[in-house]
Amino acid sequence: MKSISLYSDNGSWLVKLHPFSKMFYLVAAILIPLISGRLFMFVITILVSICMLGSARMLKKALPLIAFSFTIILTIFLIQGIFYKDNDSLLLSLGPVNFYREGLLYSAHIGFNILNMLLSFSILVLSTSPSELVEELEKKGFSPKFGYIINSVFQIVPEMMGTMHTISDAQRSRGMETEGKLMTRIKAFLPLISPVVMSALTSTRERAIALEVRGFGSKVKKTYLYSHPYSTADQTMKWVSILCLLAVIILRATGIL
Amino acid sequence: MGKLFKTNFSTAVIVLIPACIGINYIGKLFAQVLKLPLWLDCIGTCIGAILGGPIIGGICGAANNLIYGFTTGDNITLVYALTSLFIGVSVGVMARLGFMESFPKAMITACVGGLAAVIVSTPLNIIYWGGQTGNVWGDAVFAATQASNLPVWLGSLLDELVVDVPDKLITGVIVYLIVSKLPEKLTSLYDANAVVESLD
Numbered sequence: 053m054k055s056i057s058l059y060s061d062n063g064s065w066l067v068k069l070h071p072f073s074k075m076f077y078l079v080a081a082i083l084i085p086l087i088s089g090r091l092f093m094f095v096i097t098i099l100v101s102i103c104m105l106g107s108a109r110m111l112k113k114a115l116p117l118i119a120f121s122f123t124i125i126l127t128i129f130l131i132q133g134i135f136y137k138d139n140d141s142l143l144l145s146l147g148p149v150n151f152y153r154e155g156l157l158y159s160a161h162i163g164f165n166i167l168n169m170l171l172s173f174s175i176l177v178l179s180t181s182p183s184e185l186v187e188e189l190e191k192k193g194f195s196p197k198f199g200y201i202i203n204s205v206f207q208i209v210p211e212m213m214g215t216m217h218t219i220s221d222a223q224r225s226r227g228m229e230t231e232g233k234l235m236t237r238i239k240a241f242l243p244l245i246s247p248v249v250m251s252a253l254t255s256t257r258e259r260a261i262a263l264e265v266r267g268f269g270s271k272v273k274k275t276y277l278y279s280h281p282y283s284t285a286d287q288t289m290k291w292v293s294i295l296c297l298l299a300v301i302i303l304r305a306t307g308i309l
Numbered sequence: 310m311g312k313l314f315k316t317n318f319s320t321a322v323i324v325l326i327p328a329c330i331g332i333n334y335i336g337k338l339f340a341q342v343l344k345l346p347l348w349l350d351c352i353g354t355c356i357g358a359i360l361g362g363p364i365i366g367g368i369c370g371a372a373n374n375l376i377y378g379f380t381t382g383d384n385i386t387l388v389y390a391l392t393s394l395f396i397g398v399s400v401g402v403m404a405r406l407g408f409m410e411s412f413p414k415a416m417i418t419a420c421v422g423g424l425a426a427v428i429v430s431t432p433l434n435i436i437y438w439g440g441q442t443g444n445v446w447g448d449a450v451f452a453a454t455q456a457s458n459l460p461v462w463l464g465s466l467l468d469e470l471v472v473d474v475p476d477k478l479i480t481g482v483i484v485y486l487i488v489s490k491l492p493e494k495l496t497s498l499y500d501a502n503a504v505v506e507s508l509d
Contacts, residue, residue: 124441127441131451162439173379200327201372204324205331209331209335234345241340241343248335252332254492256495257498260320263320
């Protein structure tokens, strides 16, 4: 069964880091350029994220995550470059179409912000196992019931995808059309999805009974199987992120940036 | 009001939430496989909201976007957690008010869900994307409004309206057909207003 999580253990330093230190970096990398409000700050955080991904040999896996956003960034450049409300100074004209400086700068801000968010998130997503993240959160007082919800999504989705393939095959073998005109495809949606949904809902009953039997609802404090102590690298990453964020806030507040 | 938001946090309801999140994912996947120009990614949220009430609907919606955002790298969905949350809550409230009993009433619920999505998404679209949605039809509307010098928020609102309301209407049809066929043995598990009668 194919997992929906993109995490894979390639033994690099990013995987070995504590999930929380990666989260500190994530928050800092997203907030610093937004607080500073400068375009070059986006470039800096984007480059830092790319270097980190590269050194952990994950850049190749991050590419498909970023690639899908390129089409929307492109349309933002087109629409805002031509129609932005404060468009004033003409930058270049291609035939009948005029691109303006203000619109392009505005779309550069949006584009860099998206790229920056995608890259810093891919650091967390590609190098952290969801169950480890949930376990660390639970140790910090996160509700175990919500922890279960998160963990079980990763079990249920591959299971449902298996059911989905079975049902698609079964309906096709009965002669149901899944290709062709829009109306045909809309009509195919219901016979495909309803058996998957029905089976998923009816199986929740059994799942609930099985969990109850194993003491899921008990109020006793739980113990954990794994421990992940903070290393020096974790401390460095955490404090560098916090200090950089504070520095930018102070510089911004005093008006230097 | 107390009854409207009453929620039962039993194990059965906790188990319902991941199932609904899975249903959202499968709906989106089927829409992609069949190349439909719709998202259909909140079927599970609506089912959760109808079965478990507004609070469970809200949790389903928000958890859906947060989980996929944090783990599959699709973190654009992260900012729309707020939208999903409000879809769940509004559909849950409508269902508790009895707007899920017949097909026309279910369509009203779907419209309310769609409008909730439009109202919450529009500011998010303006903040993150400069007003666009990424859907071809919606963005064509947006470009047309911007070309005729209408304000950004109006263009963005129309952009979102063109996409979201038809999407939620079809979701509503599917959800109604599925929920009305569920066995009572199952739905009674989630009923927060159920009373246990004892014989002694």
